[in-house]
Amino acid sequence: MNIKYILLLFMSFLPYSSFANIDTSLCTPKTFIVSGYYSSLPNQTFYYRENYDREIRLNGRGTHGASGQAVFNGMIAAPKNYKFGTKIYFPQYGVGEVHDRGQAIVNAGVRGYSNDRIDIWMGHGEDGLKRALSFGKQKVTGYICPDNVEVGFNMNNFLIHEKFFDVLIWSIYLEPGRKDQFVKTLQKYLYKLGYLKKEHQTGYYGEVTKQAVCSFQQKMGLTYPGSGVCGYFGPRTRNTMKNLAIANKLFNNSFYKKLISINELENINLSIKTKKENLKEEKNINTKKEEILQKIKDEILKEENNITKDKKQEKEEKLFVFTRGIGPGERSAEVGHLQEALKTVGYYEGKISYEYDDNTLEAVYNFQLDQGIINHKTDSMVKGYFGPSTRASLNGILIQQL
Known part of the structure; x- marks a missing residue:
């Protein structure tokens, strides 16, 4: 990611959408663990769980929330103590309204989460899936607001990573019989690491690919000959191959280090809008913006020269x-x-x-x-x-x- 791209990203926050006009003094701030979900459609070229039938078994048909409300831009799944109709404002994205539940959508203290968990609906089909997977799971501060705020998210701000399959391959479970771009991406890495021939990059997870994965697992000490899991692309195999790909400069890990500036930039932009009349304060704000921009540049240059590992994520994946x-x-x-x-x-x-x-x-x-x-x-x-x-x-x- 170059500096020009970051400058464009920085400028895209100015001015922000109408959501920036919400008076948060009437709201209650709260930090959440946020992830995304979507509604699958038949005939997608790829799915999280291989095909449409397995996808709807995992997520339901994705037509309505638990409240009976049809899915819409702004729908949120929240724990049961959040009443249907509760509105939550996220300065970076917009306002959501609770109309759904989920088994994994739990309160702080359950399943090891430090904050209440919520899910944001991110659309239909492949674009919705790409947004949800690119967003991942993040800690985000929002505001629980009165009923009179306008609901809706700016979907353009849920960025889809430009190298989507190269990045998200490390969070997808793959097994024999699957055929899609995720499998083709796995085959690309197997080829570059010397476990698969170039002509076998077909996108189909057949016996040849299974044997290539199995050979990799055995060489890395992840399994033993005759094991029932040999040849399946699971969490330990993904993590080991990802680290090896990084070491061989086949993959840039910087995407997993979220841009630390986004929340700070949004707070500065809100301050600019509300304190415009005070020239001295505006000057201080601009100075702060420059400090944040420099922080972004320093972080990117550091990642380009010395890619580091996120220790906590590494432990979770292992x-x-x-x-x-x-x-x-x-x-x-x-x-x-x-x-x-x-x-x-x-x-x-x-x-x-x-x-x-x-x-x-x-x-x-x-x-x-x-x-x-x-x-x-x-x-x-x-x-x-x-x-x-x-x-x-x-x-x-x-x-x-x-």
């Missing part, structure tokens, strides 16, 4: 979340993850054998006792079995340790 039961006698990659996790929380001291042996069973049993999941009188059938309650408890502890 975290293996357990989603199924595991029991004695099983040998799999999941058992290896379980042994690593139990070692992390101080219950397992053996080697990572990938086999649910007596040592693993004993470690799980002691963990269950300490967490109050079972007691010494519990039916022996569940003692040492890694079932739903044990999974939830261990996942929660691992997330808290991030």
